[in-house]
Amino acid sequence: MRARTMASFHRKPIPHTDWCTGDHRCGVNFHQAPDIIADGQLGARAIITRVRAAEVDYAEIRIRVPLRRADSLARRQLDTALHAVRALLAAVAAVRPAPLPGAGDRPAVGRRAF
Numbered sequence: 542m543r544a545r546t547m548a549s550f551h552r553k554p555i556p557h558t559d560w561c562t563g564d565h566r567c568g569v570n571f572h573q574a575p576d577i578i579a580d581g582q583l584g585a586r587a588i589i590t591r592v593r594a595a596e597v598d599y600a601e602i603r604i605r606v607p608l609r610r611a612d613s614l615a616r617r618q619l620d621t622a623l624h625a626v627r628a629l630l631a632a633v634a635a636v637r638p639a640p641l642p643g644a645g646d647r648p649a650v651g652r653r654a655f
């Protein structure tokens with residue numbers, strides 16, 4: 542009997558995109574764009590990376606925010622961060638494609654029937 546010591550995995554490769562780095566940051570089935578860094582006050586930093594994994598694009602967002610030493614202030618900061626992240630997610634989700642040309646034209650609306 543033949544023993545199998547290693548599993549064989551096969552992942553469907555996804556070709557590089559026109560926006561990914563095309564280097565070691567990409568994998569067999571995922572691709573990522575260069576990081577976009579936004580620095581804030583007091584050492585805060587947000588890093589946004591566009592990623593395609595399993596043919597789905599998403600934004601990977603990592604945010605580092607220094608918190609105050611006083612626990613009550615730190616909790617308020619966390620509460621503020623939570624609300625801001627929820628608002629961010631809602632704002633990003635609300636972005637929709639522009640309507641197709643002519644899709645808003647409805648010549649029959651408002652026309653009088655004879």
Ligand SMILES: [Zn+2]
Pocket residue numbers: 556557558561562563564567568571572573
């Ligand atoms: Zn790539």
